[in-house]
Amino acid sequence: MAQSLRHVYCSAPCCSNNKKNFPYLSFHDFPADAEVRARWVRxxxxxxxxxxxxxxxxxFVCSQHFSPEDKTISASGRTRIKKGAVPSRFVWNDWGKVNYYSLPAVTPSVLERRQRPEDDSTEEEEMDVELLLQCHNYYKKPEQSALDTEKIDVQQRVIEELQKRLAGVTVKQSFGLERFSASDDDIRFYxxxxxxxxxxAFWIQIEPATRRIVRVGTHSSTSCTTAAPDNDPPHRPSRCLPMIDELFLFLVYLSLGLNExxxxxxxxxxxxxxxxxxxxxxxxxxxxxxxxxxxxxxAVTFVSSLYSGSVSDKELFRQSGIIPLLDKDMAVMVDKGFGIDDVVPCKVYRPPFLTKGSQLSHGEVLVTQDIARLRIHVERTIKHIKENKLFDTIIPLTICGSINQLFAVACLLSNYQNKPPVKVWAI
Structure with a gap:
């Protein structure tokens, strides 16, 4: 059965030839030989x-993609492809390097047609009029006039202007710091x-610290991330706003008291x-x-609760609850910062201060040495407690309710985790 004209197309890329629109071309099946067919495909x-x-x-592949040496015309007018021939003329190789611009500009008015046979076979029977396609200068690019260039420049300027306007409208619609950057009155108001x-100027000062900011997590208002050095930033919750707009939001919240x-x-x-x-x-x-x-x-014998770092040493000593445990027959040794002489009922030992004299007296030096021999053991005990890494980093808000218990347990465990700093005294 003869193939319908509307279903005969060339399968080569960038080629839209079909039998209906180009009746003078012939269309050829892929060869039955597997090797030759593979060469056609490549x-x-x-x-x-x-x-x-x-x-x-x-x-099919149309006859336009075969060189004249690959084609023969039978006595009946059929265009046949020689055995083993491979298509070689395409858009990407400039149609076999044929210089179409050097072809004659005048097309022959009449082309001789041969009589088509009467049989209705499946083999495509078309007259090869390749010269017609070559003579028509389809591939000549239109020259761009100065008027066209001017129009393109004008349109490009219009596009740039519209892009600027769109950017301005976007900024005006967004409620961010950039929107009010041109109005100092708005900045003062918000x-x-x-x-x-x-x-x-304020942002330039605090911007480096924002890289280490401890952010409230996205899953819970009490969870937070731990700050890390700049060269190894932690994973932070994704931000919906730039950092400077987050600051602007916070300032607006403080200044105007707007609800969330x-x-x-x-x-x-x-x-x-x-x-x-x-x-x-x-x-x-x-x-x-x-x-x-x-x-x-x-050995650790007393552990107080934890207080804010702004509390003074004397007030911390007063609120710790150790004063009722002391009597007049006891003695305590403290550092220079503890001025607790008026709140304890017992004697207080501390390193002497350098007062008006240029140096300590002989007696003060001896007292300092005696205190230092014992003070070193206190420092070692504090060091053992700080070896618990929980107290070396930012404490999560989720454990603040039990931080006093954790601190007390860590202090008391230090009595068992380390060797005694002082040998047993002989009585």
Whole structure:
């Protein structure tokens, strides 16, 4: 059965030839020989597979891709491809290096046609009019005039202007610091800084520290990440806003007292994200301070609760609860910073201070040496307690409720984890 005109197409890439629109071309099946067929497939830059299947009577290559030496015309006018011939003329090799611009510009008015045979076979029977295609200068590129170049330049400028306007509209729609950078009045209203310049100067000072900021986690308002050195940053929760806009949000929250829902709508983020940003920027580090009592032979005998680092040594001593445990027959040895003489009922030993004299007296030197021999054991005990790494880093908020118990256990365990710093005294 003869192949319908509408279903005969060339399978070579970048070729849209078909039998209906180009009746003067002939279309040829892939050869039956496997080796030659593989050469055809490679020549047209196809890979035989699911996306390209060769079907007899349905997959063709037009005569345009064969050189004249590869084709013969039979007595009946049929164009045949020589055995073993491979298509070689394509767009990517400039159609076999044929110089189409040197071909004659005038097309012959009439082409001689040979009589088509009457039989209705499946073999394609078309007259080869390759010269017609070559004579028509289809590949000549139109020359670009000066007017066209000017139009392109004008359109390019219009595109750039529209892009600038779009960027400006985007900035105006977003509620961020950049939107108000041109108005010092708005900066004073939203942040209470005198101007945008002052706010930028403040940001330059604190920006390096923001890389080590302890951020409130995304899964729980009480979880946080641990800060790390700059060269090894920890994994932080993903940010919806740049750091400088997070600062701007926090300043707006302080200055105007807007609720979190309102801020979320303004900055186009979720209300819970606003809450985490505010907690991150208002949260600061605080140190914990405690007091321990060490016996003369180096054992920990007293552990106080932990207090804020701003508490004085004297106030810490008063609130620790050790004073009721002392009587007048006892004695305590403290460092120079403990001015507790007026709050304890017993004698207090501390290293002497260098007062008006240029150096310590002989008696003061002897007292200092006696105290230092015992003070070294206190320092060693403190060192053993600090070897617990929990107290060397930022303490998570999740364990702050039990930090006093953890500290007391760590102090008492040091009596068993290390050798006694002082040998048993002989009585």
């Amino acid at each position: 020549a047209i830059r196809r890979d035989e597979g699911p996306n390209f299947k060769i079907l007899r009577g349905s997959t 942040t209470r800084f005198a101007s945008y310049h002052h706010l930028q 829902k309102d801020l979320g709508d303004r900055f186009s983020i979720h209300q819970s994200t606003v809450s985490r940003i505010i907690k991150t920027w208002c949260k600061s580090h605080t140190t914990l301070k405690g007091m321990i009592g060490v016996s003369p032979h180096g």
